[in-house]
Amino acid sequence: MAKVKTGFVLWFTGLSGSGKTTLSLEVERRLKKMGIPHVQRLDGDVVRKELTKDLGFSKEDRDENIRRVGFVAKLLSDNGIPTLCAFISPYKDVRHEVRQRCSNFVEIFVYCPLEILIERDPKGLYKKALSGEIKGFTGIDDPYEPPENPEITIDTSVESIDDGTEKIIFYITEKKLIEA
Ligand SMILES: Nc1ncnc2c1ncn2[C@@H]1O[C@H](COP(=O)(O)OP(=O)(O)OP(=O)(O)O)[C@@H](O)[C@H]1O
Numbered sequence: 001m002a003k004v005k006t007g008f009v010l011w012f013t014g015l016s017g018s019g020k021t022t023l024s025l026e027v028e029r030r031l032k033k034m035g036i037p038h039v040q041r042l043d044g045d046v047v048r049k050e051l052t053k054d055l056g057f058s059k060e061d062r063d064e065n066i067r068r069v070g071f072v073a074k075l076l077s078d079n080g081i082p083t084l085c086a087f088i089s090p091y092k093d094v095r096h097e098v099r100q101r102c103s104n105f106v107e108i109f110v111y112c113p114l115e116i117l118i119e120r121d122p123k124g125l126y127k128k129a130l131s132g133e134i135k136g137f138t139g140i141d142d143p144y145e146p147p148e149n150p151e152i153t154i155d156t157s158v159e160s161i162d163d164g165t166e167k168i169i170f171y172i173t174e175k176k177l178i179e180a
């Protein structure tokens, strides 16, 4: 049975469709299988319908979205809960702010080349953004500032879901955030 040594935040950032939700679900599944009972996921799609449904997609609102999530992630992780946050979180300053607030913040850059994201398009959003039906879509006509020094980078066009998950579990084990 694995044990959590200290609370931590796994922060998944990357373009829509890069694999943030997929990887965070898989890491959650792995942690539970290892015998860690309490794991909390915070996911953009859910959070925006509940905690931040008043916010839109301007830079100010995107930053505020991330600030609120960062606040919740801090509360949870300070109480020893592994907290997995999957948000596009395109702006590096506010990601840095959250990093400063949370102990044991692990930034995971979920990368995938745009051509492949456009092919994947699991939610049909790239099609809409490219045709102009949606405006201000990150990666198409809104900025994404990639992390400069992420703890982990996963290129999901090359690394399988299992490879990516394994890389994250290896990192948190090696950093002694969990004990095998
Ligand atoms: N190696 C891989 N790792 C992760 N996802 C992959 C990989 N290969 C293919 N995929 C697929 O890519 C898609 C990623 O979608 P997912 O919803 O996880 O993206 P997201 O980053 O959460 O996007 P959004 O920001 O819109 O919520 C899924 O359909 C997943 O099955």
Ligand SMILES: [Mg+2]
Binding pocket: 020, 021, 022, 043, 044, 045, 086
């Ligand atoms: Mg997602």
